[in-house]
Amino acid sequence: MIIAVDGPAASGKGTLAEGLARHYRLPHLDTGLLYRAVGLAVADREDGPDFEPAAIAAAQGLDPAQLADRDALTSAEAGVLASKVAVIGPVRAALFDFQRSFALQPGGAVLDGRDIGTKICPDADVKLFIQADSKARMERRARQLEKRGLVVDRYALYHQIEARDARDMLNPNGGFYKAADAHLLDTTLLDIEAALRAAIEIVDRTMALKAGDR
Ligand SMILES: Nc1ncnc2c1ncn2[C@@H]1O[C@H](COP(=O)(O)OP(=O)(O)OP(=O)(O)O)[C@@H](O)[C@H]1O
Numbered sequence: 537m538i539i540a541v542d543g544p545a546a547s548g549k550g551t552l553a554e555g556l557a558r559h560y561r562l563p564h565l566d567t568g569l570l571y572r573a574v575g576l577a578v579a580d581r582e583d584g585p586d587f588e589p590a591a592i593a594a595a596q597g598l599d600p601a602q603l604a605d606r607d608a609l610t611s612a613e614a615g616v617l618a619s620k621v622a623v624i625g626p627v628r629a630a631l632f633d634f635q636r637s638f639a640l641q642p643g644g645a646v647l648d649g650r651d652i653g654t655k656i657c658p659d660a661d662v663k664l665f666i667q668a669d670s671k672a673r674m675e676r677r678a679r680q681l682e683k684r685g686l687v688v689d690r691y692a693l694y695h696q697i698e699a700r701d702a703r704d705m706l707n708p709n710g711g712f713y714k715a716a717d718a719h720l721l722d723t724t725l726l727d728i729e730a731a732l733r734a735a736i737e738i739v740d741r742t743m744a745l746k747a748g749d750r
Pocket residue numbers: 543544545546547548549550551552568615676677679680723726727728731
């Protein structure tokens with residue numbers, strides 16, 4: 537079973553995907569980490585003349601070991617850098633096979649990101665599109681960063697998330713939209729447990745309907 541979980545920054549898709557992976561005993565890939573790792577690899581060339589070729593080379597040579605440093609990868613700065621390399625077509629092409637092969641492993645997988653249901657796994661068994669209002673997403677990210685002892689400027693963080701969302705939505709190479717066959721799940725008013733229960737209900741219902749159609 538392949539489950540695609542897409543949505544904007546700090547919508548809670550990673551947390552949901554982890555919960556679904558535990559519930560269905562499936563492997564999980566947070567595809568944002570791939571773009572974050574590429575972005576960090578070329579941070580010193582940000583907005584420079586060789587940023588794009590360096591990002592393409594970094595994506596082509598990405599080693600899974602680069603996904604280990606979660607503190608660095610989940611920083612706000614890494615998120616900004618990720619969204620800057622994510623608009624580079626050859627970067628997306630270089631990361632496609634890694635994501636696709638993860639999804640096609642025996643038994644399936646849960647992948648979360650921006651374009652899983654539209655580009656990486658249009659054939660996914662179940663597609664969820666997670667959303668939450670901007671204020672809720674900013675607050676969730678702020679608390680996430682504060683739990684790590686970081687001082688957070690909520691005003692700056694709000695606008696940083698808005699800017700990243702805009703860059704993502706305008707990404708000509710992206711596919712960052714809700715797939716026609718994706719189930720929309722708004723988690724603005726749901727806590728983590730309630731959101732997971734709702735997601736499991738969608739997956740179970742969708743898979744039961746598919747089984748009934750066979
Ligand atoms: N429904 C929820 N209610 C409250 N907090 C939540 C909810 N879902 C997730 N969170 C918290 O919000 C923060 C961001 O969640 P998560 O990392 O899953 O979002 P994301 O969409 O994967 O973010 P990004 O796309 O930026 O990686 C985490 O600290 C998580 O614990």
